Each structure stands twice: as structure tokens, then as C-alpha cells.
Amino acid sequence: MTESVLLTHQVSRFTKILMDQIQIAALLFMATMYVIKIKSILKRPAAFERTPSRGNEKQAISYAYMTLAMPWEMESTKKHWWRYFEFAIYHLGAAVIISTTFIMPYLPGLIAGKGAVLFIQGSVLLALVCGISRFVRRVIRPEMRVISTPDDYFSIGVLNLWLITAFFAAPQTSEPALIGFFGMTTFFLIYVPFSKISHYIFWPFIRYYQGKHFGHRGVYPKKAVPTVPSA
Helix, strand or coil: CCCCECCCCECCHHHHHHHCHHHHHHHHHHHHHHHHHHHHHHHCCCCCCCCCCCCCHHHHHHHHHHHHHCHHHCHHHHHCHHHHHHHHHHHHHHHHHHHHHHHHHHCHHHHCCHHHHHHHHHHHHHHHHHHHHHHHHHHHCHHHHHHCCHHHHHHHHHHHHHHHHHHHHCCCCCHHHHHHHHHHHHHHHHHHHHCHHHHHHHHHHHHHHHHHHHHHCCCCCCCCCCCCCCC
16 A cells, blocks of 8 residues: 655545545546547447549548647637636636546645645636636526536536635645545546546547537638628
8 A cells, every 4th residue: 555645744545545545546537438439439330421522521620639729629618718717717727636636545735735736726726717707608698508407516616615725725735635636536537438527538429529520510610701792
């Protein structure tokens, strides 16, 4: 068993198991659920185009994937550019915290310095602001409420709570904070495969078929639409 230590004192056996074996078990469970999901997707027959190809499908598929890094190519972020930064900060903050869940149990010294702690806590605070903004927008905007489900509200709410626990756990000086953080991490690893948070599993498939379909029709990548002269 990995000897997980705080910077100031030894943690209990329960905390060590929570940070190590329980995390591994939860990760294996999540990976198993994802394998089942992916196998289910691959069993479904792909759509078949019966019309002659009018474009470059390979180029269109690449374009479909690259739109994630091209906010000017998406209508929502083109009109509301700040939402792209909100999206990026929120997901980068989550990536920092996910990395932290692997570093703390096995190499806690890597994030023991004041600079590392401030970086983690700063990333968490920025992501939390974005998370609260996304939650409030779903509540107050009628068009968002129409398409939102209880899972949407619950997922964003508990994700924001997870960020809060990460903020207090970052210094690694409070065992209760570590228990709260890794307890929430365990919950997420088990819950995510059954929630909308697992949308990233479908994203590669959606982008592939979107690029293939619109590339076949010759409308991906986007081309300039000729204007019709007025009479």
C-alpha cells in the first residue's frame, strides 16, 4: 500500500485506503462502464450515404474535431465569446483537480510547495466561478430550463461541491479535508458513467459522424455561400 502522508503528520489508515485502494476500485468500475458504453456504440450500424460524395470527408472529419479549438466557427461561442473562455476555464480547472487526485496519494511532495498549492486553489476558484455561472444560467434562462433535466442541475451542483472540497484539500494539511475531497472523488467515479458528465465518451463518435456526413454533402468545412444578387 502506498504511504500517503500529509505535510505535517501521518494520515490514518482509513484515509490511506480511501486515497489509494478505493480510488483504484472506483476507477476500474468507471473504466468497465465506459468499455460497455463504447462497445454498445460500436455495435450500432453507422449511417450510410446513398448520394454521390460532393466533398472531402477526411478533411471534414478533421475540421469537425478542430472546431473545439475554433470558437469563431461555432455559432454559440461566436456570438457569446465569453462562454468559450468559461467553458475552457471550467474544464481546465477540472483537469487540474483530476490530476491532483493521482498526485496526492503517490507523489504528494510534487504539490507541497506554496506555489503549487496556490496554482491548484486558483484554478479551483476560477473553475468554481464558471460552474456557478453555468448553474445560475440554467436556472434563470427559460430556454435553458426547457432543455435541462434534474441530472443537469445535480451534476453541476455536486461538481461545484467537489471543487470546493479540492480547494481545502490542496494544502494537504487537513485530514478531514482530504477525506471530503477523496470521498467526493469516489462518488464521481461511480456516478459519472450514469450521468450526462460522461458526454465526452460520445464526443469523438459524434464529431466523426458529423464530419463524415457533412463532408460527404460538401458543406464541411464551411464554405462561403454565394450571395444572390437582388433584383
